[in-house]
Amino acid sequence: MTAGDELISRTSVVIPVKDDPLIFRCLESIDERVEVVVVTNGSTPAFVRWVASFDRFPLEILSLEEAGIGAAFNAGAEKASGDFVLLMDSDCVFTPGSIRAMAAGLGTGSFSRGRTVFSSHNWATRMTARTREYTEDALRTRRPNAYSPPLLYRKDVIRHMGGYHFDTRLTWREDRDFELRRRAAGLPVAFVPEGTVIHKPLTIRADLASVRNYGAGQHRGECLGILPESSARHEWAKTLRAVARIAAGTRNPLPAVYPVVRRLAFIHGYRTAARSCAPARPGTGEPS
Incomplete structure (x- = not known):
């Protein structure tokens, strides 16, 4: 087993989803033998059954009754058996080799941060994509952070960050709190441009x-x-x-x-x- 294979074998991908059918495109884009934990949060029973019907590779499925991205990430991270957790969104897809690149980027560090590239199909979605590129992409900002996704990190780093992953009282800014706690703990982030995921047009x-x-x-x-x-x-x-x-x-x-x-x-x-x-x-x- 190579060093890369060893890192991959210790990685779990966590994907929260409500009722988004794009989850299947996301799952199909996973090109490594990693544990995959899907957390359905506030989903309909029919959608949960639909996700459970996915049979390309085994899934660990958790179902939360109430929607909440922080709670979903927490539940998935706790369920994951891997030492490393890769947070992913259901409306994104991995580019080929991106999971392996992020695992290699983690190395002996704490966080490996990839890129989110927004796709577009008209002038409006091109404008939102370009704005996100210039405000969030570390290739432009030169400031990698631990916002997610795609974010791969060692599960045990949370002992330096208050003992928890995400604060469930927060919505839409739970990753801001996570990033501030990461900075306060002095934990570095490795930026991995090859760890690219593609977001649906916005x-x-x-x-x-x-x-x-x-x-x-x-x-x-x-x-x-x-x-x-x-x-x-x-x-x-x-x-x-x-x-x-x-x-x-x-x-x-x-x-x-x-x-x-x-x-x-x-x-x-x-x-x-x-x-x-x-x-x-x-x-x-x-x-x-």
């Missing part, structure tokens, strides 16, 4: 809906005392840097303006959540 409407949810999740995290308060100056500075990168890279003003629209959507989500969140009791991190 419409402007769907993209902005996600960004509004990020804003709402950020406020909830602050309200619960989990996430630090967001700095408007810092966030606008990041947005303007993205505008500059996109303008320089595309020489097209339309996609360069889109990060500003996304920032406004984030603020809208944040303010909407603020109207429904009671202030926290001092020192408790819990709403009063």
Whole structure:
């Protein structure tokens, strides 16, 4: 057995899904003999049976009654028998060799971070894809992080990160908390460009809906005392840097303006959540 085979044999892929039929494309793209844990969260019984009918290779299937990405990742990570957990989304597919590349990138480290490339089929999805590329892809930002997916990490690192994977009280910003705890623990991330997954085309409407949810999740995290308060100056500075990168890279003003629209959507989500969140009791991190 080669060193690469040994790493692969210790890897478990965890894929949360609700009722997304794209899960089957995701499963078909797995090109290594790894344990695969599918966590259906809030899925219909018919969908759970459909997933269970997949027979190309064995699946470990867990079913959670309520939807929640953090809880689903937690359950999958705990169920996984491998020493390494590779987090994946149901609406993405692995490119050939990407799983092996990420395993090799982990080596003796703690985290191996791949790339998410958004596909496109018209001007709108090309704009969202280009914006995601310039704001999230470490090839552009030069700042690899432990946001997921695709993210491969050693299960035992959580003992340095508060003893848990994801905080189930958070929605849409649970990976932000995970990343901040990773930084606080001083654990490095290896960026593996060959570990690429392809995301389905993302419409402007769907993209902005996600960004509004990020804003709402950020406020909830602050309200619960989990996430630090967001700095408007810092966030606008990041947005303007993205505008500059996109303008320089595309020489097209339309996609360069889109990060500003996304920032406004984030603020809208944040303010909407603020109207429904009671202030926290001092020192408790819990709403009063």
